[in-house]
Amino acid sequence: MKEVAVIGVGMTNFGELWNKSIKDIFVEAALKAIDNAGVDHIDSMYIGTMSGGLFVGQEHIGAVMADYLGMNPVPATRVESACASGGTAFRQAYFEVASGSSEIVLASGVEKMTDGVDVTAALATAADQEYEVYNGVTFPGLYAMIANAHMHQYKTTREQLAAVAVKNHRNGKNNPNAQFRNEITIEQVLNSTLVADPLRLLDCSPVSDGGAAVILCSMELAKQFTDSPVRVIASAQASDTISLYERDSLTTLKAVSDAAAKAYKQAELKPDNIDIAEVHDCFTIAEIVVSEDLGFFEKGCGGAAVEEGKTSLEGQIPINTSGGLKSKGHPVGATGIAQIIELYEQLTGQAGKRQVKDARIGLAQNMGGSGASCTINILEAV
Amino acid sequence: MISPKYAREIPQRYRLEAAKCKSCGKINFPPRLVCPRCKSREFETVRLSNEGKILTYTIIRVSSDTFSHQTPYAVAIIETNDGAKLMAMIADSDLNEIEIGKKVKLVFRKIQDEGVWGLHCYGYKAVLI
Ligand SMILES: [Zn+2]
Numbered sequence: 001m002k003e004v005a006v007i008g009v010g011m012t013n014f015g016e017l018w019n020k021s022i023k024d025i026f027v028e029a030a031l032k033a034i035d036n037a038g039v040d041h042i043d044s045m046y047i048g049t050m051s052g053g054l055f056v057g058q059e060h061i062g063a064v065m066a067d068y069l070g071m072n073p074v075p076a077t078r079v080e081s082a083c084a085s086g087g088t089a090f091r092q093a094y095f096e097v098a099s100g101s102s103e104i105v106l107a108s109g110v111e112k113m114t115d116g117v118d119v120t121a122a123l124a125t126a127a128d129q130e131y132e133v134y135n136g137v138t139f140p141g142l143y144a145m146i147a148n149a150h151m152h153q154y155k156t157t158r159e160q161l162a163a164v165a166v167k168n169h170r171n172g173k174n175n176p177n178a179q180f181r182n183e184i185t186i187e188q189v190l191n192s193t194l195v196a197d198p199l200r201l202l203d204c205s206p207v208s209d210g211g212a213a214v215i216l217c218s219m220e221l222a223k224q225f226t227d228s229p230v231r232v233i234a235s236a237q238a239s240d241t242i243s244l245y246e247r248d249s250l251t252t253l254k255a256v257s258d259a260a261a262k263a264y265k266q267a268e269l270k271p272d273n274i275d276i277a278e279v280h281d282c283f284t285i286a287e288i289v290v291s292e293d294l295g296f297f298e299k300g301c302g303g304a305a306v307e308e309g310k311t312s313l314e315g316q317i318p319i320n321t322s323g324g325l326k327s328k329g330h331p332v333g334a335t336g337i338a339q340i341i342e343l344y345e346q347l348t349g350q351a352g353k354r355q356v357k358d359a360r361i362g363l364a365q366n367m368g369g370s371g372a373s374c375t376i377n378i379l380e381a382v
Numbered sequence: 383m384i385s386p387k388y389a390r391e392i393p394q395r396y397r398l399e400a401a402k403c404k405s406c407g408k409i410n411f412p413p414r415l416v417c418p419r420c421k422s423r424e425f426e427t428v429r430l431s432n433e434g435k436i437l438t439y440t441i442i443r444v445s446s447d448t449f450s451h452q453t454p455y456a457v458a459i460i461e462t463n464d465g466a467k468l469m470a471m472i473a474d475s476d477l478n479e480i481e482i483g484k485k486v487k488l489v490f491r492k493i494q495d496e497g498v499w500g501l502h503c504y505g506y507k508a509v510l511i
Contacts, residue, residue: 121446131469135493137457148440148482198440241418245467250438
């Protein structure tokens, strides 16, 4: 296997992009990445998209995007793993470069969610249709059940959940691509409308449009394009039961701990070697559970950790310096790639007011459904 | 006419039929072709106990369009007395009374109307006891 580098990144603003189509959004992100890397061609491309079919009535996303990017006849593959589609697309691109079968590969993600469909129903297709969704559950509902179980078992508090959203908005304020660039308070979270008890509106990531893309090539080739490539030192993935009710534990996301174990082994690292992490905070409780399952904190201590500032920009392990899904926005298929972009900017010292001093190793954790799939990619500054 | 998609789940939704693994004894609901615990492919059909307890729950305030006329409603993960688990709406109960650990009974109820033709779809819901 060849060593693989990320040499360029690009993304659209995340938000309600009503005057842009899914094609416009993808092409804008992809062109930015291509220009940023300075490459004159790509050999292959991967596009993570959860549901072009349900959100905009368009499938065959690989072909559509290769055409509109002006890249025919380059092979283009759409990758779907619900909300982990982006992280999974990155992993496929990583393999294609590592194997030596392609030199320069584009890994991307895109979603167009605001064209007017029943978004709650579309997102629910990431859960079991016949035995979860049939009985009325929604995605906020699934994570709300995890939250209730975590609060019951570990005495995690409502205020600790809110602290995740407050922190992520504080970070996102300084991210020019973020959907919500405003700070919020604990009181605002606690007084926002209930969506699925105990989760309130400000515990939930928003409905967003957006695209993100990165360019990968081998470490040897990377030197031709940039003095500051970022090395991919682990790319791991795991699966778990599609239904939340099948799990032995309702307070652990086993796909996260399984993927993390593999990723740490590949990179020969321990959790405390990680300088920064972008994690999948689709709901505030998700960031707390994931921060435990990645090994940053003891099981049950994730809530206290965020409240004590351990995951803030100046904390022991800054989490979601980009603003996370909560503040940056969550165009589902684009999220996993946008996480990689935040790591790239941090590790190359380009994160502006969000910059974590001396960040050298970053971890991106992207998750599908109620944790039925998870990818973890670890990047290192060179 | 009922849809094939609905009809093939009737044994589970009407009668709580599950597949008990002949090798390790795990009760799989719904039935599967491979036991996820021991990989055995041999099962016997059993009917789940219709009593159990709440492992966790939520109250859905914002739903998909299909259920929007029913909000707010509660959904819970139930462990039946024989150790199987499933997800069900909670019916005929005060939302304020729902707690983790409380006992429930599974009952037969209408769940939703399917498609533009509004086919009545049935199944199980949980009632606090
Ligand atoms: Zn078995």
